[in-house]
Amino acid sequence: MRYVFLYRNNKDYEIMKKLFYLLIMFTIAGHLSSCSDKDAGGSPSKPTTDSLAEEWYTGGKLGTSFNETSSAYEESTPVVNNNATYLAEFNHGETFFENVFVTGGSSAGATRTGLGPVYVRNSCISCHPNYGHGKRMERYRADDFGNGYLLVVTDSADNYISSLTAMPQTKAVAPYLPPIEESGIHIVWKDYTDEFGNKFSDGETYSLIYPEVTIDRDAFNVPMPSYYKVRLEATIGIYGTGLVDAIPDDSIRAQFTKESAYSTNVKIGKDITEVDGTTHPARFTYGLTRGTLQNGPGANAMWNITNVTRSNRTYNYITAAYATAMSQNKDVQKALGEDE
Amino acid sequence: MSSCKSDGNSSETPTDKTLKEILTQYVNNTVRITYHNLADASIELEKACETLQSNKTQTNVDSAAHAWVKARKYWESSEAFLFGPATIRGIDPHIDSWPLDKSQLDALLGNATIMANFNADYATNNLNGGLLGFHALEYVLFRDGASRSVSDISDNELKYAVGVAGDLKLQSVTLEADWSGEDNLSAEKQSLLKDKEVTVSENWGDQIMDAGESGSQYKTQKEAILEILQAEKGCRGIADEVGNTKITDPVNSGNVLDVESWYSWNSKYDFQNNIRGVLNSCDGGVDYDNKRDTKLSIISYVKSLDLAEGTKLETAITDAIGEDGKTGIGTIPYPFRNHLNKADTQKAIDACNNLVDVIDEVCVLIQK
Numbered sequence: 001m002r003y004v005f006l007y008r009n010n011k012d013y014e015i016m017k018k019l020f021y022l023l024i025m026f027t028i029a030g031h032l033s034s035c036s037d038k039d040a041g042g043s044p045s046k047p048t049t050d051s052l053a054e055e056w057y058t059g060g061k062l063g064t065s066f067n068e069t070s071s072a073y074e075e076s077t078p079v080v081n082n083n084a085t086y087l088a089e090f091n092h093g094e095t096f097f098e099n100v101f102v103t104g105g106s107s108a109g110a111t112r113t114g115l116g117p118v119y120v121r122n123s124c125i126s127c128h129p130n131y132g133h134g135k136r137m138e139r140y141r142a143d144d145f146g147n148g149y150l151l152v153v154t155d156s157a158d159n160y161i162s163s164l165t166a167m168p169q170t171k172a173v174a175p176y177l178p179p180i181e182e183s184g185i186h187i188v189w190k191d192y193t194d195e196f197g198n199k200f201s202d203g204e205t206y207s208l209i210y211p212e213v214t215i216d217r218d219a220f221n222v223p224m225p226s227y228y229k230v231r232l233e234a235t236i237g238i239y240g241t242g243l244v245d246a247i248p249d250d251s252i253r254a255q256f257t258k259e260s261a262y263s264t265n266v267k268i269g270k271d272i273t274e275v276d277g278t279t280h281p282a283r284f285t286y287g288l289t290r291g292t293l294q295n296g297p298g299a300n301a302m303w304n305i306t307n308v309t310r311s312n313r314t315y316n317y318i319t320a321a322y323a324t325a326m327s328q329n330k331d332v333q334k335a336l337g338e339d340e
Numbered sequence: 341m342s343s344c345k346s347d348g349n350s351s352e353t354p355t356d357k358t359l360k361e362i363l364t365q366y367v368n369n370t371v372r373i374t375y376h377n378l379a380d381a382s383i384e385l386e387k388a389c390e391t392l393q394s395n396k397t398q399t400n401v402d403s404a405a406h407a408w409v410k411a412r413k414y415w416e417s418s419e420a421f422l423f424g425p426a427t428i429r430g431i432d433p434h435i436d437s438w439p440l441d442k443s444q445l446d447a448l449l450g451n452a453t454i455m456a457n458f459n460a461d462y463a464t465n466n467l468n469g470g471l472l473g474f475h476a477l478e479y480v481l482f483r484d485g486a487s488r489s490v491s492d493i494s495d496n497e498l499k500y501a502v503g504v505a506g507d508l509k510l511q512s513v514t515l516e517a518d519w520s521g522e523d524n525l526s527a528e529k530q531s532l533l534k535d536k537e538v539t540v541s542e543n544w545g546d547q548i549m550d551a552g553e554s555g556s557q558y559k560t561q562k563e564a565i566l567e568i569l570q571a572e573k574g575c576r577g578i579a580d581e582v583g584n585t586k587i588t589d590p591v592n593s594g595n596v597l598d599v600e601s602w603y604s605w606n607s608k609y610d611f612q613n614n615i616r617g618v619l620n621s622c623d624g625g626v627d628y629d630n631k632r633d634t635k636l637s638i639i640s641y642v643k644s645l646d647l648a649e650g651t652k653l654e655t656a657i658t659d660a661i662g663e664d665g666k667t668g669i670g671t672i673p674y675p676f677r678n679h680l681n682k683a684d685t686q687k688a689i690d691a692c693n694n695l696v697d698v699i700d701e702v703c704v705l706i707q708k
Contacts, residue, residue, distance in 0.1 A: 068563055070423045071572035091584045100433060100469040102441035110439045110597030111589065115470075122468055129430060143468040145430025174447035 059243055073131045073239040097124040097131075101306045103173050114308040116173035118318060120150070121305050132237040140185040140213075142171045148235030151180065153215070153228055163222040163321035167304055175335030177221040179322050184219020187232075188212045221329075222321045244283055245293055252281040358641065359561040360549065362624075365636035366568060367519070367545040369625030374418050374617075375516040379529060381411035382512040385477070386505040393498040398490045404501075405487035408477055409606065411508075415474065416610045417626075418515075419581075420617030422573035424544040425518035431511045433469045439597045440479050441470030449496045458499050460506025464536070467507075476504045478603045485605030485675055514538050519545045562706055565638060568621055569699055569706075575618045576699045579660065582611050582669070583692025587676075587685050596677050605675035611688070612669050615661045618695070622657060642702050649705055656698040660691040667691060 057064040062079035065072075074094075080086045096112065100123045104113035115122055120142065127134050127148035134148015141147060151168045153161050160166050164179055172178040192208040199205050213230045256269025267288040269281040280291025303310065304317045326332050333339075388404040415436065418426070426432050448454060448471065454462070463472060480501040482488055513529045521543040522530060533540065550556040551564035558564040569575050586607075590598035601607045620626045624637030634640060643650025662670020668691030673679045 067570065069567045069571035069574065071427075071574075071577065074572045088584070088588075091580070092589070095585055095589065098433070100437045100441075102439055102470040103443040110595055111593065113439075115441075122470065123433065125433060126430070130427065141465075143466070145434065173444065174451070 059246065063242065063246065071130065073237070077242075096302075097128075099123060099125075101308060115306055116171075117176040117307065117316065118169040118172045118178055118322070119305065119307045120167050120169050120171070122171070124302060124305070127235045127305075128238055131239055134235045137187065138189070139187055140170070141182055150233040150235075151185070151213070151215070152231040152233055153180075154231075155225060156227055156229070161225065161228055163224065163319055165304070165317055165319055165322075167301075167317075169307070169318075175332050176326055177329065177332065179220065179222050179319075180215060181219040181221065184216035186214045186216075222319070222325050241284075241293070247283070249281055249291075252283060256281060356552070356561065358644075359565065360551075361636050362638060362641055363551060363561060363564055364549045365624055365633055366621060366638070367548050369631040369633070370620045371418075371421050371548075372516070372520045372545055373626055373629075373631060374414055374421075374620070375512070375519050378411060378414035378418060379509070379512040379516040381407065381414055382505070382509040383528075385411050386502070386509045389477070389498070389502045389505045393495075393502050396490055396493070396498070398487075401481065401490045401493065402487045405481045405604075408474070408481055408604070409609075411512075412474055412601075412606060412610070413613050415512075416613035417617035417620060419578045419614050420575050420621050421568065422577070423567055423571045424547075424573075425515055425542075427573050429514065429518075431515060435469075435473030435508055435511050436475070437469030437473065438475045438600050439470075440475050442479075445471055445476070445479070445500075449494070449500060455496050455499060458503050460503045460510065461536075463503040463507040464510060467504075472504055473508055473511075475601070475603075477501055477508070478601060478606075482604040484603075510536055510538070514540070518542065521545070565641070565706060566703055568638065570703045575621055576696055576703075578614050579618060579692050579695040579699065582614050582660075583689045583696070586611060586614075587672075587689055587692075590677075591680050591682060591685050594680050596680070599677045599680070602677045605677060607676040608669060608672050608674055611672075611676075612661050612663075615657060615669065615692075615695070619657045619661065622653065642705065645705055649702060653698050653702050656691075656695040660688075660695045662688075662691070 059077065062082070063077050065075045065077045067075050076087065076090045080090045099112055101112045101115040101119075102110075102122070103115045121127055122142075125131075126142075126145055129135070129146045135146035137144060137147045137149060140149055140151070151170075153164050153168055155161060168180050170178045170180050170182045170185070188211070189209050190212055192210050194208060198208060211232055213232050215228075215230050217224065252269040253271070256266055259266045259269075267282060269283070270288070271279050272282045272289070272291050273279050274291055278292075282288040282291050284290035284293065300313075302308075303313055307317050309316065385404070385407040388400070388407040392400040392404045419432075422432050448467075480488070480493065480497045483492070510532065513525070513532055516529065517525055517533060517538070517540045522533060522540040525533070547556050547558065548564050548567075551558035551561045556564075558567065567574060571577055572580075586600055590596070596602050599607055601610050616627075620632075622638045623632060624634045624640070625632040639650050639654050641650075642653055658667075660668040662668035664670060667687065669688045671684075671687045673684055676685075679685065
């Protein structure tokens with residue numbers, strides 16, 4: 001019996017530019033090696049890096065590390081290891097990815113402060129344990145480690161509800177309220193039967209399950225339309241991003257041209273203009289809305305998730321509807337020391 | 341991840357047997373005993389906080405602070421083997437995040453509704469790493485490197501501390517169960533896990549000890565050895581983190597808030613205990629209760645491959661710890677938080693980086 005989860009995957013998994021850029025070009029040589037006499041007796045046939053054919057270097061000689069440990073996906077590659085400045089930046093970026101952000105206040109000035117006033121998560125690792133994907137959850141709680149779910153709240157035409165951000169927040173720094181109260185979010189896993197009756201041609205059966213997600217109307221702290229629907233997106237692992245980034249633009253464009261001969265709906269490799277005005281073939285996000293890791297919204301997920309501002313991003317990831325709702329909430333305003 | 345053993349190779353070589361003994365020694369006398377002691381110390385810490393809450397005296401503050409230091413030592417040494425349950429369950433960020441989220445803590449302590457019923461269950465299910473674990477307790481119990489004045493501690497802070505200590509106890513017992521098996525825990529600990537509905541599905545100690553055998557995710561014994569040494573959540577990872585993050589980041593920023601354990605001034609001991617965890621991992625067990633057996637150590641194994649390299653590993657670890665104050669972390673003046681400069685910390689950073697380099701060399705040697 002096999003179980004398969006049906007998710008709609010996260011389309012916005014980009015994290016921090018430097019971390020992505022320096023990280024994760026890697027292969028697990030041991031997993032690729034075939035059984036041989038050398039494997040007998042507990043002696044691995046792992047090749048050493050000074051004796052490998054070029055084909056072993058999936059990410060190039062400077063972009064491929066050889067590591068079979070459980071944390072292999074977290075390792076830096078030779079191009080980083082061989083340069084003290086890169087390594088220092090990698091280590092610094094690693095602390096941003098693996099540690100929690102805090103609100104600030106009396107901790108102002110420390111690293112990883114500025115969380116809120118509303119936020120989706122307080123750390124990257126929370127959704128990407130081991131730099132991978134999130135875990136299956138029975139409930140939606142932002143503080144549950146490994147919960148990589150994002151709520152997708154849309155209208156009947158799949159447009160995001162304008163009073164909520166595309167990645168709605170369920171956490172808030174007091175006295176503010178979150179746009180959505182977690183207690184009103186319900187996840188129920190249901191069985192699904194496909195057109196094959198959940199049976200392979202050889203008779204073996206399998207089970208399919210999917211999450212049904214609902215949010216109580218009174219769980220919203222922003223105005224909502226009469227109709228809305230909710231889905232879950234789930235995070236994916238961030239490893240491999242460096243490999244995708246390393247593919248030259250021309251190669252992706254060539255593939256786009258080749259595939260476009262068969263379909264008018266090819267998105268991978270189609271040129272897009274990014275916010276800095278440069279043009280690149282689309283390659284990142286499920287919506288294929290980003291051409292590089294460096295530009296525009298592609299480097300913003302980390303800041304959207306935590307709502308931490310920075311010198312060149314001095315706005316909060318909130319909607320005007322939310323700001324208005326909080327400005328008109330007497331309890332919030334009273335706690336802030338404001339009179340009516 | 342399946343094993344690739346030839347059908348014709350049923351005989352056990354001396355090397356197989358030796359490595360199994362080394363892995364068994366590592367599991368039982370480094371990991372399991374550390375988590376066992378951490379769990380016991382966390383239980384003591386919770387009781388000390390409860391005693392302080394019911395009887396607010398300076399003596400009881402001192403006792404709770406002492407209990408914190410004791411538990412802290414075991415936890416920091418366990419950071420040499422964060423791979424497995426501590427990482428998979430997210431227990432490391434859950435109980436050992438810093439800086440403390442002081443603003444949210446102030447809001448929490450000021451929320452009469454929440455504090456009326458605040459307990460360990462609330463902490464476990466509603467708070468995140470910035471408000472939990474060692475550094476939350478440290479904030480309540482310490483100031484300026486000493487136990488806090490009892491007159492400065494509010495009732496709500498003590499209520500909060502008892503709840504956070506209860507959560508820390510649960511996480512610590514969970515770690516012990518994950519590595520030793522739930523059935524091998526005391527009745528009190530088993531009851532706690534049952535009461536909190538914690539599911540323990542794997543025995544990670546067995547995974548390591550049975551490396552190369554059916555049922556273990558480690559397809560060879562060497563793979564398990566490399567996990568211990570090379571993993572980002574193993575010896576190499578913690579040596580790298582101590583040198584290049586825990587020490588370097590606050591030195592670069594000059595901000596005391598970036599210092600781990602700055603209320604208690606325990607930072608230097610934290611760093612040394614991190615590397616003592618490496619020593620325990622590599623030298624055949626912890627150095628108390630006659631548990632260490634250097635003959636069944638990774639260092640002895642490395643020496644059997646290359647005597648000079650094994651000696652180099654041994655030296656790199658002890659130099660990084662700097663028990664005599666003349667090398668490595670031992671050269672950082674106390675307290676670290678008052679010496680956030682290159683001159684006072686460079687030897688420690690260099691010693692940690694040297695240890696990382698030596699571990700890398702050893703891993704290449706093992707893989708040959």
